[in-house]
Amino acid sequence: MMETATEEKRRRDVSFGEMYTWHEGMEWNPVERVILERRSVRRYKEEQVPEKLVRRVLEAGRFAPSAGNSQPWKFIVIRDPGMLEEMEKYVRLRCRLLKFLLDWESSPLGRLSWFLSQVYIRLMPNELHPIPFGAIRLIADGKLRLFHGAPTVILVLMDRRGVSKPQVDVGICGQNMVLAAHSLGLGTCWVGFVELFKFGTKWKRKLGIKWPYRLMEGIALGYPVGEPDGMVARELHEIDWWEDGRKRAVF
Amino acid sequence: MGYLTFRERMTIPTYNDPEACRVGKVVIDHEKCNGCGNCALICPGACLYVAGIGKDRKAYMIERMVPDCMSCNDCAAICRRGAIKAAHGYDFGGFYKVLHRAEMVPPRNF
Numbered sequence: 254m255m256e257t258a259t260e261e262k263r264r265r266d267v268s269f270g271e272m273y274t275w276h277e278g279m280e281w282n283p284v285e286r287v288i289l290e291r292r293s294v295r296r297y298k299e300e301q302v303p304e305k306l307v308r309r310v311l312e313a314g315r316f317a318p319s320a321g322n323s324q325p326w327k328f329i330v331i332r333d334p335g336m337l338e339e340m341e342k343y344v345r346l347r348c349r350l351l352k353f354l355l356d357w358e359s360s361p362l363g364r365l366s367w368f369l370s371q372v373y374i375r376l377m378p379n380e381l382h383p384i385p386f387g388a389i390r391l392i393a394d395g396k397l398r399l400f401h402g403a404p405t406v407i408l409v410l411m412d413r414r415g416v417s418k419p420q421v422d423v424g425i426c427g428q429n430m431v432l433a434a435h436s437l438g439l440g441t442c443w444v445g446f447v448e449l450f451k452f453g454t455k456w457k458r459k460l461g462i463k464w465p466y467r468l469m470e471g472i473a474l475g476y477p478v479g480e481p482d483g484m485v486a487r488e489l490h491e492i493d494w495w496e497d498g499r500k501r502a503v504f
Numbered sequence: 505m506g507y508l509t510f511r512e513r514m515t516i517p518t519y520n521d522p523e524a525c526r527v528g529k530v531v532i533d534h535e536k537c538n539g540c541g542n543c544a545l546i547c548p549g550a551c552l553y554v555a556g557i558g559k560d561r562k563a564y565m566i567e568r569m570v571p572d573c574m575s576c577n578d579c580a581a582i583c584r585r586g587a588i589k590a591a592h593g594y595d596f597g598g599f600y601k602v603l604h605r606a607e608m609v610p611p612r613n614f
Binding site: 278293 | 546548
């Protein structure tokens with residue numbers, strides 16, 4: 254028999270571990286559950302998120318830890334469907350251009366695009382990793398939407414004058430909001446492709462992004478279709494564990 | 505010495521070369537799959553599709569040389585029947601060689 258989504262959720266809800274204590278093998282406590290069950294949501298209902306709920310999520314970001322309490326972040330909340338669609342269109346056009354220049358499989362430039370891609374991958378190994386490279390193709394072909402149809406988007410900006418490593422602080426702040434949003438029944442997805450807004454003046458001017466601010470990440474926010482949250486398997490990572498004067502590998 | 509050789513570090517893999525890259529992969533249990541299509545809707549790499557009619561309606565993985573699967577397991581999370589899961593993570597080799605990883609395991613409550 255197949256459980257309905259609500260039944261399954263109720264079953265999950267009764268078995269929480271206690272907060273602020275630990276004994277071996279205990280149930281996941283609510284915070285752990287939110288962390289472990291959070292999945293990136295890529296299909297949203299059209300229903301808008303209440304304003305107060307977004308404000309509450311932003312509060313979680315405001316109280317994130319930061320180096321020297323510098324709080325090097327600024328948020329832009331966009332809830333205008335027309336504007337979001339325009340942004341999506343802009344990114345799709347940029348991706349088409351990138352695909353035209355770099356995708357050696359389909360580009361009419363032939364060998365030249367192969368050469369260009371090899372140069373640009375070496376210049377930007379993170380941005381042009383095979384995974385985002387594939388995403389560029391998907392966005393260009395209209396198979397992947399920038400904000401996945403989310404009704405609310407939070408853009409996270411970084412103040413470049415932050416203490417020590419403001420990039421890390423912005424990441425911590427964003428994850429605070431993402432976890433809070435999931436615990437409140439929302440779905441979220443980190444959108445790194447907002448990077449492309451930096452390669453033109455149109456959106457930077459319209460959104461008022463200028464020095465010392467730098468657009469870092471977008472967070473799509475909305476009610477998920479179905480029940481995408483849940484625990485899944487992930488790769489184990491090798492951990493170097495130093496104790497009693499020697500090192501061992503722990504997984 | 506070193507877990508990423510200089511040669512590997514200098515090699516950018518050809519993304520669409522199956523010899524050089526191990527891309528993500530999902531396995532679908534067609535006994536359990538009822539073809540609801542949720543996985544195909546949410547797949548960030550658009551590498552799942554649903555085909556067939558009636559009882560034969562099942563999810564499949566696209567047969568491109570390099571699917572954009574990143575083994576994120578979002579499909580496993582949304583599947584209410586436990587019919588789909590990632591088989592292994594991706595490893596593009598060369599400069600992008602994946603280091604210090606082992607098999608995929610669900611969260612362990614120590």
